[in-house]
Amino acid sequence: MKNIYTLSLLTFREALSKKIFLFFFSVSTFVIVVFALLFAFISPESFTDGFVSSTTTSFDNSIANGIKLFIIYPLYAGGLFISIFSVSGFIPSLLEKGNIDLILSKPVSRDQVILGKFFGGIAMVFINIFYAIFFLWLLIGLKFNVWDASFLLSAFTITLAFASLYSVIILLGIITRSSMLPMVISYLTFFIFSPILSSRDTIFAFVDNKIVSGIFSLLYYLVPQTSDLSSINTDLAVGNYISSALPLFTSTAYIILIIGLSIFIFRKKDY
Amino acid sequence: MNAIEVNELTKIYKGGRSKIEVKALNNFSLSISKGEIFGLLGPNGAGKTTLIKTLLGIVFPTTGSATILGSDISNYKIKNRIGFLPENHRFPNYLTAEETLKYFSQLGGNSTKNIDKRIDELLLLVRMSEWKKMKVSKYSKGMMQRLGLAQAMMNNPELIFLDEPTDGVDPIGRKEIRDILIDLKNNGTTIFLNSHLLSEVELVSDRVAIMNSGKLLKVGRVEDLTTTKEAYIIETANPIDSDFVNAKYMNTPSANTSFKNINVKLESSTKLSVNVKDNLELNFVIDNLRKNGINIKTISIQKNSLEELFVSLITDERGGTK
Ligand SMILES: Nc1ncnc2c1ncn2[C@@H]1O[C@H](COP(=O)(O)OP(=O)(O)O)[C@@H](O)[C@H]1O
Ligand SMILES: [Mg+2]
Numbered sequence: 001m002k003n004i005y006t007l008s009l010l011t012f013r014e015a016l017s018k019k020i021f022l023f024f025f026s027v028s029t030f031v032i033v034v035f036a037l038l039f040a041f042i043s044p045e046s047f048t049d050g051f052v053s054s055t056t057t058s059f060d061n062s063i064a065n066g067i068k069l070f071i072i073y074p075l076y077a078g079g080l081f082i083s084i085f086s087v088s089g090f091i092p093s094l095l096e097k098g099n100i101d102l103i104l105s106k107p108v109s110r111d112q113v114i115l116g117k118f119f120g121g122i123a124m125v126f127i128n129i130f131y132a133i134f135f136l137w138l139l140i141g142l143k144f145n146v147w148d149a150s151f152l153l154s155a156f157t158i159t160l161a162f163a164s165l166y167s168v169i170i171l172l173g174i175i176t177r178s179s180m181l182p183m184v185i186s187y188l189t190f191f192i193f194s195p196i197l198s199s200r201d202t203i204f205a206f207v208d209n210k211i212v213s214g215i216f217s218l219l220y221y222l223v224p225q226t227s228d229l230s231s232i233n234t235d236l237a238v239g240n241y242i243s244s245a246l247p248l249f250t251s252t253a254y255i256i257l258i259i260g261l262s263i264f265i266f267r268k269k270d271y
Numbered sequence: 272m273n274a275i276e277v278n279e280l281t282k283i284y285k286g287g288r289s290k291i292e293v294k295a296l297n298n299f300s301l302s303i304s305k306g307e308i309f310g311l312l313g314p315n316g317a318g319k320t321t322l323i324k325t326l327l328g329i330v331f332p333t334t335g336s337a338t339i340l341g342s343d344i345s346n347y348k349i350k351n352r353i354g355f356l357p358e359n360h361r362f363p364n365y366l367t368a369e370e371t372l373k374y375f376s377q378l379g380g381n382s383t384k385n386i387d388k389r390i391d392e393l394l395l396l397v398r399m400s401e402w403k404k405m406k407v408s409k410y411s412k413g414m415m416q417r418l419g420l421a422q423a424m425m426n427n428p429e430l431i432f433l434d435e436p437t438d439g440v441d442p443i444g445r446k447e448i449r450d451i452l453i454d455l456k457n458n459g460t461t462i463f464l465n466s467h468l469l470s471e472v473e474l475v476s477d478r479v480a481i482m483n484s485g486k487l488l489k490v491g492r493v494e495d496l497t498t499t500k501e502a503y504i505i506e507t508a509n510p511i512d513s514d515f516v517n518a519k520y521m522n523t524p525s526a527n528t529s530f531k532n533i534n535v536k537l538e539s540s541t542k543l544s545v546n547v548k549d550n551l552e553l554n555f556v557i558d559n560l561r562k563n564g565i566n567i568k569t570i571s572i573q574k575n576s577l578e579e580l581f582v583s584l585i586t587d588e589r590g591g592t593k
Contacts, residue, residue, distance in 0.1 A: 017365040098361035105327045106378040107351040270330040
């Protein structure tokens with residue numbers, strides 16, 4: 001446990017030293033500042049051209065929710081985009097010849113090395129995502145006096161979605177030692193595979209073929225479910241009732257499985 | 272208890288795409304006692320690095336077993352008592368010397384209390400204090416080796432593995448490294464040294480092993496390996512007639528027929544190399560020389576350089592496998 005903690009800290013420090021953290025933090029700060037300026041210069045009335053008076057709380061509430069709804073997907077997509085980019089080099093740099101030998105010569109187990117990389121990456125991403133979400137929530141709260149904390153929960157959903165992609169990046173990184181391939185696959189998953197697979201029911205309506213639908217269902221469970229998590233994220237952000245929490249559990253199981261597989265492969269490799 | 276105990280280790284690398292199998296270690300056995308400097312010699316590709324990597328759990332043995340500090344190599348926890356300088360090591364290039372030492376020391380299980388003091392101490396020892404705050408990406412090969420050595424010593428290990436430690440280091444740096452190693456040994460540290468540079472190893476090692484193609488060819492104290500038993504050099508004051516060697520001495524019926532192991536070679540007109548089975552034979556040669564009016568100046572035991580032994584072993588082996 002202590003080793004995993006040390007290794008996570010060291011991974012975190014790698015992100016700091018390589019200025020990855022700084023880059024991420026700057027982007028988050030930039031987003032916060034843009035919204036602060038927007039809120040400072042635009043009054044709630046301007047959203048409705050002054051038609052309705054802005055004195056009722058229910059009005060503020062709906063405006064606040066509108067803004068949340070408007071920003072949550074870009075936050076989710078942008079957050080994941082930068083996160084994937086930030087961690088894509090972690091495994092290849094770990095496995096570099098002359099470095100991995102040294103790390104494996106230390107009193108740490110191979111399982112701990114992978115878990116340290118995993119949790120270190122998650123910590124780095126969570127801190128930045130939470131930082132952005134928290135200050136946006138604060139700004140919206142100050143502006144509209146709406147303090148519904150459910151918006152904050154999306155920091156966890158985004159991190160969970162990131163973790164499911166990161167586990168695949170780790171697995172592919174161990175197998176291929178490349179940083180490019182896992183990154184490209186993550187982006188493809190996020191922007192193409194997952195959206196298609198999560199709307200597979202629509203596809204089934206057009207294609208009436210047992211084999212095709214079987215393949216799609218199988219793929220659905222093989223690929224990180226970032227689209228389903230995105231829906232949950234949106235629902236959470238605006239305080240809606242979550243239609244199905246299942247993706248939260250399948251994604252957690254998925255992460256455990258993929259990290260388990262990564263460790264299994266890493267344990268047997270010669271370096 | 273030995274510091275290292277290797278029992279019939281075999282390591283076969285299965286080539287990925289090429290499907291070529293490489294037997295990097297072939298039934299390799301060795302034991303190294305505590306407190307000695309042990310040098311492992313062999314040409315490039317002999318399997319030296321593979322042996323160290325196997326002992327450290329970086330590579331897994333195909334068959335056989337080994338222990339370090341009395342503990343099976345599969346036990347990773349024992350490695351907090353071990354230091355390692357990998358061959359061609361690469362420290363994260365965004366770190367400075369100071370950060371590098373701290374990073375790997377923490378990974379080695381060092382609590383943070385005395386780290387800073389130890390870092391200064393070691394950087395001074397390897398003459399790198401000046402570059403403490405410089406990023407390692409700007410280091411020369413020699414500087415990297417010095418930092419690597421400091422890294423290996425950081426947590427005061429009982430056993431240190433050094434893979435080609437003087438690679439890329441200038442002669443003065445090499446001498447400094449040798450002095451550091453001797454210091455370590457005097458403090459009771461066991462040192463396992465890999466090198467293809469014979470003279471380096473010869474100068475510091477208590478014992479050496481020579482390996483090639485994954486096999487152990489010879490192991491022993493440097494002195495014993497370089498001393499060829501019952502081989503002598505006889506130097507004379509007056510020149511020796513070559514006929515003496517060829518005809519008069521070797522083939523005369525007067526020579527006792529039981530002395531058939533005697534082998535004499537004229538190295539120069541006043542220098543004779545003599546191979547004999549025992550003292551009796553040696554004295555027989557001396558008697559013969561004296562009888563023929565030759566004035567003996569010195570008789571000394573013949574020493575081979577480690578290099579000569581190395582070359583003869585490796586070429587024998589290469590010849591043998593073909
Ligand atoms: N990871 C590896 N995969 C396949 N073959 C390897 C690997 N590492 C080393 N070898 C081969 O094993 C043999 C021994 O290599 P090595 O232990 O590095 O020798 P040395 O350190 O004595 O130069 C060489 O033939 C080398 O090509
Ligand atoms: Mg080597």
